[in-house]
Amino acid sequence: MLRLRLRECVVSRLLSPSSTYGPAISSLHRLLSASAAAGPISPNPGGFAVEDYLIDTCGLTRPQALKASTKLSHLKSPANPDAVLAFLAGVGLSGADKRSSHLLSSDLDKLVKPNVAFLRECGLGDCDIAKLCIAVPRMLITNPERVRAMVACAERLGVPRGSGMFRRALQAVAFLTEEKIAAKVDYLKNTFRWSDAQVRVAVCGAPFVLRKSKESLKRRSEFGYIAHRPVFLYYSLEGRIKPRCYVLKFLKENRLLDRDWSFYTAVTRPEKYFIKKCICPYKESAPHLAEDYAAACRGEMPSNFRFT
Numbered sequence: 001m002l003r004l005r006l007r008e009c010v011v012s013r014l015l016s017p018s019s020t021y022g023p024a025i026s027s028l029h030r031l032l033s034a035s036a037a038a039g040p041i042s043p044n045p046g047g048f049a050v051e052d053y054l055i056d057t058c059g060l061t062r063p064q065a066l067k068a069s070t071k072l073s074h075l076k077s078p079a080n081p082d083a084v085l086a087f088l089a090g091v092g093l094s095g096a097d098k099r100s101s102h103l104l105s106s107d108l109d110k111l112v113k114p115n116v117a118f119l120r121e122c123g124l125g126d127c128d129i130a131k132l133c134i135a136v137p138r139m140l141i142t143n144p145e146r147v148r149a150m151v152a153c154a155e156r157l158g159v160p161r162g163s164g165m166f167r168r169a170l171q172a173v174a175f176l177t178e179e180k181i182a183a184k185v186d187y188l189k190n191t192f193r194w195s196d197a198q199v200r201v202a203v204c205g206a207p208f209v210l211r212k213s214k215e216s217l218k219r220r221s222e223f224g225y226i227a228h229r230p231v232f233l234y235y236s237l238e239g240r241i242k243p244r245c246y247v248l249k250f251l252k253e254n255r256l257l258d259r260d261w262s263f264y265t266a267v268t269r270p271e272k273y274f275i276k277k278c279i280c281p282y283k284e285s286a287p288h289l290a291e292d293y294a295a296a297c298r299g300e301m302p303s304n305f306r307f308t
Contacts, residue, residue: 048077114144123162136174158204172207191221202230209233243296
């Protein structure tokens with residue numbers, strides 16, 4: 001499943017008209033679009049049929065291969081992509097990123113191998129590295145010194161190598177400048193009125209907060225309860241926190257709860273557990289509750305949930 005998700009993620013990055021992973025992918029898409037409009041690509045003069053290789057070895061469809069082959073037209077043989085795929089298979093990443101032209105044409109010995117080796121030294125297992133590739137496809141093919149700088153940045157934020165949050169922290173700081181990280185830390189301090197120590201705790205517990213937009217953080221800051229529990233920054237405000245808050249408020253106001261549920265417990269429990277404990281028991285006393293909760297999760301405000 002992980003490998004399938006990884007392949008799907010990378011091919012979507014490769015063929016999507018927009019990307020959050022920098023100008024390299026956007027430039028590639030413009031290049032691919034131009035080639036598609038121009039018609040089929042001429043066979044590689046060296047005899048290596050790039051398009052057929054992408055179909056037979058990487059599982060791309062003919063239209064996908066036609067687009068992706070533009071970036072690999074300089075290859076004269078399958079030697080490099082074969083070596084990359086073999087290496088990925090050897091470290092438990094068989095199939096991972098194999099649809100990415102950037103990886104297939106990258107320097108295996110100077111980029112991919114050193115980066116994988118270093119990430120392992122940092123305590124990341126092959127599964128973690130695969131997940132990192134899903135989130136940050138460029139991680140394995142960037143300059144190893146830059147990867148080391150990312151690791152150092154994660155450590156400075158208080159997330160040590162080998163910790164459970166290290167992969168998430170590395171993902172959060174990947175390709176962010178020191179200036180942007182410092183600006184986000186300052187924004188967290190000002191918005192949530194956190195001290196340096198509180199920001200450190202928040203980032204260690206929820207590293208991805210560094211990727212949240214200012215608008216998203218500001219909306220969360222209006223829920224004062226969240227400011228003291230950074231773990232809530234993991235969850236969708238509109239799709240999870242508010243709907244569950246509405247349910248608890250409704251049940252408490254109507255004296256339907258048979259136990260004292262804390263807001264923290266309600267928000268952090270899995271969806272099935274929450275529905276089983278906070279929705280299903282009230283089918284008779286509050287027959288509209290399930291429908292209202294579902295509507296709230298969609299961003300709609302049912303009249304039964306309207307309260308001041």
